[in-house]
Every structure is written in C-alpha cells, then in structure tokens.
Amino acid sequence: MISKEEINHIAKLSKIKLNEKEIEDFSKEFTETLEYLEIIKEVDLEGVEPTYFINTNKNPLREDIVEESLPLEEVIKNAPDEKYGYFKLPNVMD
Amino acid sequence: MKNLDITKLTAREMREKLLSKEISSREIVSQHLDLIEKKEKDINAFISINKEEALIEGDKIDKKIKNGEKIGPLAGIPIGIKDNIITKNIKTTCGSKMLENFIPPYDATVIEKIKAADGIIIGKNNMDEFAMGSTTENSFFGPTRNPIDLERVPGGSSGGSAAGVGAYEMALALGSDTGGSIRQPASFCGLVGIRPTYGLVSRYGLVALANSLDQIGVIARNVEDATLLLETIIGHDKKDSTSIYMKNKDLLEKLNDNIKGIKIAIPKEFSNVEMDNGIEDIIKNSIKIFEKLGANIEEVSMPHFKYSLATYNILSNAEASSSLSRFDGIRYGYRTKEHSTLDELYMNTRGEAFGKEVKRRILEGTYYLNRNNREKYYNRALKLRTLIIEDFEKVYGKYDIILSPVSPVLPFKMGEDKNYLTNIFTVPVSLAGLPALSIPAGYVEGLPVGIQLIGDKFEELKLLNVALAFERDLALGGEADEI
Numbered sequence: 001m002i003s004k005e006e007i008n009h010i011a012k013l014s015k016i017k018l019n020e021k022e023i024e025d026f027s028k029e030f031t032e033t034l035e036y037l038e039i040i041k042e043v044d045l046e047g048v049e050p051t052y053f054i055n056t057n058k059n060p061l062r063e064d065i066v067e068e069s070l071p072l073e074e075v076i077k078n079a080p081d082e083k084y085g086y087f088k089l090p091n092v093m094d
Numbered sequence: 095m096k097n098l099d100i101t102k103l104t105a106r107e108m109r110e111k112l113l114s115k116e117i118s119s120r121e122i123v124s125q126h127l128d129l130i131e132k133k134e135k136d137i138n139a140f141i142s143i144n145k146e147e148a149l150i151e152g153d154k155i156d157k158k159i160k161n162g163e164k165i166g167p168l169a170g171i172p173i174g175i176k177d178n179i180i181t182k183n184i185k186t187t188c189g190s191k192m193l194e195n196f197i198p199p200y201d202a203t204v205i206e207k208i209k210a211a212d213g214i215i216i217g218k219n220n221m222d223e224f225a226m227g228s229t230t231e232n233s234f235f236g237p238t239r240n241p242i243d244l245e246r247v248p249g250g251s252s253g254g255s256a257a258g259v260g261a262y263e264m265a266l267a268l269g270s271d272t273g274g275s276i277r278q279p280a281s282f283c284g285l286v287g288i289r290p291t292y293g294l295v296s297r298y299g300l301v302a303l304a305n306s307l308d309q310i311g312v313i314a315r316n317v318e319d320a321t322l323l324l325e326t327i328i329g330h331d332k333k334d335s336t337s338i339y340m341k342n343k344d345l346l347e348k349l350n351d352n353i354k355g356i357k358i359a360i361p362k363e364f365s366n367v368e369m370d371n372g373i374e375d376i377i378k379n380s381i382k383i384f385e386k387l388g389a390n391i392e393e394v395s396m397p398h399f400k401y402s403l404a405t406y407n408i409l410s411n412a413e414a415s416s417s418l419s420r421f422d423g424i425r426y427g428y429r430t431k432e433h434s435t436l437d438e439l440y441m442n443t444r445g446e447a448f449g450k451e452v453k454r455r456i457l458e459g460t461y462y463l464n465r466n467n468r469e470k471y472y473n474r475a476l477k478l479r480t481l482i483i484e485d486f487e488k489v490y491g492k493y494d495i496i497l498s499p500v501s502p503v504l505p506f507k508m509g510e511d512k513n514y515l516t517n518i519f520t521v522p523v524s525l526a527g528l529p530a531l532s533i534p535a536g537y538v539e540g541l542p543v544g545i546q547l548i549g550d551k552f553e554e555l556k557l558l559n560v561a562l563a564f565e566r567d568l569a570l571g572g573e574a575d576e577i
Binding site: 010013015016022027029036037039040045050058059060091 | 195196197198200274292293306332336338343356360398400401404405407410415419422424425426427428429433434435436437439440441442444446448450452454456457458460461464471472474475476477478479480481524527531551
C-alpha cells in the first residue's frame, strides 16, 4: 500500500503539485501497479548484466569545430518571460 | 484531370502522375486540404494544419517540374507529422498544454530529410500527451476518432497520424513508437506501420519520452508507400550519437515478394494471452498464407515474455521522469501565474500543465529511481531487459521473422479503458530494439486486425519483403481456404 504521504513525497521530488483527488487516485493506482510488479521478483537475476543501451556502437568522436548556432532571439522567443536576452526568474535568494 | 480523386491514390501513384504531368503538385496539396477541411470535425487527426505553407511548397515543386529540374522522391506528397516531432515555425505541442504555444526554431533531422526529398508537410498530428497512451483520447486538444468507426479509438499514441492516413487526409505520416505507438494505431486503422531498428532513424528533434526505447517510424496505406518514406528518413546523424550508419539504404529498389524458404517463428507463450474473439483465426489464416507462399513456420519459446510489460513499465517511466524534467516553465512552454518562489514556479507549472497520465508516469518513474527502490525495481528491470533480448537472439539464430498479433484486443469504443492490455505483444520488441511492422491481415466484425512481423536488427529489407508478399496475396483474395 502506497500512502498519501508517500505520494506527496514523490510529487515533491518530481516537482509536481497535485490536488487532493489526484493524490487519492495515485495512491490507489500505485498500489495496484506495485502489486503487478511483484512478478519481477520471481526471476533469479544473479549474474545477469543490466542493459542500459541496446546497440553496440560507441560514442562517436569528431573534431571540435565551431559551427553556427541559433541566433539568441530565436532561442529566447519561446521563453515565458525574458529580459535583456536572459530567461527571467523570480528571486532565487531571499 | 478534373474528376480524379487524388487523395485515393497511393503515394507512389501520386509521384508517377506528377512526373507524367497528369496532375500538378498544387492539385495534390489542395485536394488533400479540401478533404481535411471536410473530415476534421469528425476525425480530429490534426493539431495544426500547415495550409499556406503546404500550398507554397506545392507551387515550388510545380515550378521545378516546369523548369525541367530534378525533383525529390517525395515530391508533392502530403505527409502528416506526429506533433512530438519538432518542425521549424510550425507549432509543436506534444498534445500537451505545456507546449500549447511552442513554435520551434529548428527542424528535427527527419523533417530536414523530408524537405530535402521535396515532401510536403501537410500538418501536425494529434497524439496522446507526450506519447503516453494507446488511444489518442489523452490529448489536450481532444480525442482523435477512428475513421473506420467514429465511435472507436484509432489507437495511439500516434493516433492522429494513423487516423489521418486512414481517412485519406494525407498519404503518409511519421509517428513515434516507444512501446507500440506506431504499430498499434496502424493495426486499429487498417494500415501499415513500421517501427525501424533502434538507431536506424535519427531521434534529433523528437521530444523524448524514453530515450532507450523511442524510435521514429512511418505509417502508410501499403508496404511500398511505407518503404518510400522509411528509406528517406534513415541514416546516421551527428546530432544523435545513438544513430547508425546503414550500408544498404535503397530498400524500395530491392523490395521483392519472393519469400520462399523464409523461416518464421511463433513463440508459444503468445498463445497464453487472452484475446478478443476472431484474432486467433486471423493469425491461423495468416500462417496458412505464409505456408502457401513458401515460408517454414515453427513454434519457439520465449520464456521471459511474461515479464515484458512489467519491465517496460519500470524502464519507460523511469526514463520519462528524467526526460520530462526539462519542462520547468523557464526556457519555453507554459509558466504558472501562481508563484512567489522558484520551487512554487516549478511545482505549479508542472501541476497545472501536465495531464493526469503524464503526472502518474513521472511519479512512478521517480519512485522506481528513488534510492530506496532503485535496486528493487529499476536495476532488476535493466537485468530483465537483458534476458528478454537474449530470448530474441536465440530465436534469430535459427529464424528470420517472428509472427504475432499486434494487439490482443480489437479497436474498442472511446472511454473503454483497455490501455494496458493493448501493448503486450509490441512492448518486448521495443525493449530489444528490433524492427517490427504492423500489416492488415483481415477484419473481425468489420474492424481491422493487423499482424505483427518482427525482424532481426537492421533486417528491414527482409521484414518488408515478407510484408509485401503477404499484402499482395491478401489483395489477390488472400483467404487461405480458397487455394
């Protein structure tokens, strides 16, 4: 059983504000999901290597050549708030 | 050619008639735009329609033809793009309030390739928010409906791409497939949908759901059309280090329907899955057709199949929780009005602009990655993934193709919650990074049913050949009993 407190804790870690209804629903749904996931406990995974990446190609290296990038006004045009070409935020320090 | 309904042509026929000057590129585009206008109130396959720009691009191609210039392989063909693929100057929303007004300043690599091949971007297709879902009901812009039966879902998450191609609103479409999001809607709408080998197509400009699982692929009304678009978008891209150089790119030229001696495997574990009535008969009939075409079919075992959904749930949500952390309300996208601190800005922005399914998955993923749970869930799933891959590798040591249903359920009514079940046969393929396609194999109660053909890594050509042979036989009558 995943409690509402635990859901609240995970929501904080995920930086998502939830309403009461969501907290209640997720608490129920999480519990169901975790019950289903019990199935993975029955497999003996001793000595099995984890797969992080499925292909065998390695990170390709290239020369570090300067290329043209997007102009500042293009980059900033989707920002919800900006000033002097910077992203504008509320005060981070009190 | 006043009476010709261009929208009913295949993409390759459009190209032929364009080259022989029977039709103009402008006519192709405007007939499709007219049809879109007529059908969209019912289907809702599009979030944005690229009307003016598509007409301008159409005229450019006509001019090229008039001047005797060479035209690209996709010249004049209207192509729908799933709205999680970045398009320069065309709104790209991912079906989310978070990106409701996001206009990208650059193109995804696949879009650059389509443009270089003279393809026409006709619009952006509806989808489940951030590709999370299998019905396309889960979009901020309202649900998409299945053109075969408007009461039913088109599948998802690439439901707009599939419904649009199915409704003849465009000839071809790009979708993305993380756990089945191309193959399942293609099956639900009676179309061909291809998920290529992981790495074959650049993901640069695809808004990530789960980086180790996502692939861009194609949806079309037949195998050759699908191949035409697929071969245009493949290739290594320096902007995606997971993309791969492929030597044999000329798939369309090499495509052939001789599949004598091909070895097809059917995992016996697949028959343990509960399925809607009629789907098993479709599989049996398909087996008869493949036998008639000269294929050898045998049963194999994939003992870790039953752990696929659990493994997928853990890995895809873990990756999604990380991928979607970029939506912070600072650099682009939605920002809440209710905030006095930075933390409130993050929490309220994400709380207000993400839909419920997105929140649920981010939370689940965060839970699996949390230091107390990581060993129990995430690390175990990574190891299970290895075992699932090894199951496939053993089969491909002896066989060419694996055959399965695409979905154990028929296209269902809107509002019926069958999300979880529908991906049981598509998810293992994604975990192993293999190429797979959905191809129409018949109807049950008037609803289309697709079969899934799965190939070994980078064996796209073999996979397409088998699909082509099957498609041609079905079109010739197809019922194995009739032989």
